[in-house]
Amino acid sequence: MARHIYVHNPFCARKCPYCDFYSVTDHSCEEAFYRAAVKEAELLASVIDETTGTNPLTDIDNMDTVYFGGGTPSVPDSRQVTSLLKAVKEAFRIAPDAEITIEVNPSSVTSEKLTEYLQAGFNRISLGVQSLDDEVLKTLGRLHDSKGAVDAIDKIREAGFTNISADLITGVPGETLDGIKRDIETFRTHGVKHISTYSLMLEEGTPFYDRYNKTIEEFISPELEREMYHGTREFLNESGYETYEISNSCMPGYRSIHNSSYWNSCEYFAIGAGAHGYLSDMRYGHRDDVRAYIEEMNTITPDMYKAFLEGNKSGLKSLYAEEMLSREDKMREVAFLRLRTTDGILLDEFRKVFGEEFENVFEDAVKNNISKGLLERKERTLRLTRSGLDLANVVIEDFL
Numbered sequence: 085m086a087r088h089i090y091v092h093n094p095f096c097a098r099k100c101p102y103c104d105f106y107s108v109t110d111h112s113c114e115e116a117f118y119r120a121a122v123k124e125a126e127l128l129a130s131v132i133d134e135t136t137g138t139n140p141l142t143d144i145d146n147m148d149t150v151y152f153g154g155g156t157p158s159v160p161d162s163r164q165v166t167s168l169l170k171a172v173k174e175a176f177r178i179a180p181d182a183e184i185t186i187e188v189n190p191s192s193v194t195s196e197k198l199t200e201y202l203q204a205g206f207n208r209i210s211l212g213v214q215s216l217d218d219e220v221l222k223t224l225g226r227l228h229d230s231k232g233a234v235d236a237i238d239k240i241r242e243a244g245f246t247n248i249s250a251d252l253i254t255g256v257p258g259e260t261l262d263g264i265k266r267d268i269e270t271f272r273t274h275g276v277k278h279i280s281t282y283s284l285m286l287e288e289g290t291p292f293y294d295r296y297n298k299t300i301e302e303f304i305s306p307e308l309e310r311e312m313y314h315g316t317r318e319f320l321n322e323s324g325y326e327t328y329e330i331s332n333s334c335m336p337g338y339r340s341i342h343n344s345s346y347w348n349s350c351e352y353f354a355i356g357a358g359a360h361g362y363l364s365d366m367r368y369g370h371r372d373d374v375r376a377y378i379e380e381m382n383t384i385t386p387d388m389y390k391a392f393l394e395g396n397k398s399g400l401k402s403l404y405a406e407e408m409l410s411r412e413d414k415m416r417e418v419a420f421l422r423l424r425t426t427d428g429i430l431l432d433e434f435r436k437v438f439g440e441e442f443e444n445v446f447e448d449a450v451k452n453n454i455s456k457g458l459l460e461r462k463e464r465t466l467r468l469t470r471s472g473l474d475l476a477n478v479v480i481e482d483f484l
């Protein structure tokens with residue numbers, strides 16, 4: 085039963101050279117996009133009408149989270165963004181204590197926009213800081229400097245938000261562990277409650293891939309990257325941020341409920357060009373094409389949308405099915421998603437859902453990784469050890 089909504093806002097002020105998320109810098113269709121996204125929220129509202137009885141979305145429950153990601157949702161006109169949230173709130177039943185997040189960037193967020201976001205119902209901000217070192221920010225091609233980022237955190241707090249998350253990128257050429265520690269300390273003293281730390285990845289098709297793949301010696305060595313990962317994690321923990329997933333740490337009580345829903349294999353709705361969802365065993369998406377999205381939302385009927393969600397995938401330009409998950413696929417997903425979390429795999433929960441013991445289904449992978457010291461069993465949980473965290477990708481590969 086889906087209780088989460090992801091909304092993709094595909095606009096950015098400029099494309100960062102390392103980024104492979106779907107976003108566009110041509111804003112000429114911004115208004116048309118938000119009209120289309122409001123239409124999609126309304127379409128979903130009619131599709132989930134409980135009187136239809138036969139659709140896969142009946143018995144819809146209160147939504148626990150709404151997440152406006154991107155792109156950069158703070159770049160478009162805030163009236164467009166808040167109108168879309170209003171439409172989402174009218175279309176779905178939103179739980180009174182729902183977590184409603186918006187991603188913003190220091191270069192585009194203003195006090196006025198923040199006040200509008202708060203009044204519209206957003207209660208959590210995710211700020212794309214990436215670094216507080218001006219040289220690192222230049223290497224990353226970001227539009228803000230460190231002062232702009234710290235000012236943005238202060239503005240967010242002053243606007244009345246208490247649930248504030250910030251992103252950091254580790255493994256950038258020229259970055260040091262001492263610098264990352266300074267950034268974390270600044271976050272802590274300025275009231276940031278949640279920190280996501282992502283290793284810089286060389287994604288094919290990005291300018292960074294072309295630049296660093298040809299001169300790999302300029303790029304950070306895997307050993308140094310791992311050293312920074314551990315040093316960062318230790319410092320986060322010493323500073324009061326508990327690591328609860330490979331890339332995410334927070335003060336007590338500030339885990340991201342929305343992101344946790346992904347690691348718990350929960351279903352979720354998707355709205356917007358480039359957005360991906362998971363409903364009725366189907367992973368689906370909207371193609372990375374904002375104009376095709378607008379055209380589709382202008383022509384699709386509730387019946388067509390419902391038919392798509394029920395498995396009829398023909399004749400659509402933007403909506404597409406990525407894969408139908410079998411029972412075995414879902415078991416593998418539990419393994420690779422839950423192994424990323426420090427809570428690990430809850431063996432009783434797995435047995436309750438699938439009627440089988442995790443250790444029987446994945447017998448070889450479990451034995452192999454426990455014998456290598458990469459996986460540990462504590463009572464009724466299985467999780468990665470410290471060395472396992474280093475080799476998480478290798479361990480997870482064994483379960484796929």
Ligand code: SF4
Pocket residue numbers: 095096097098099100103104105107154155156189212
């Ligand atoms: S601001 Fe974010 S989404 Fe936009 S290009 Fe940069 S990294 Fe990608």
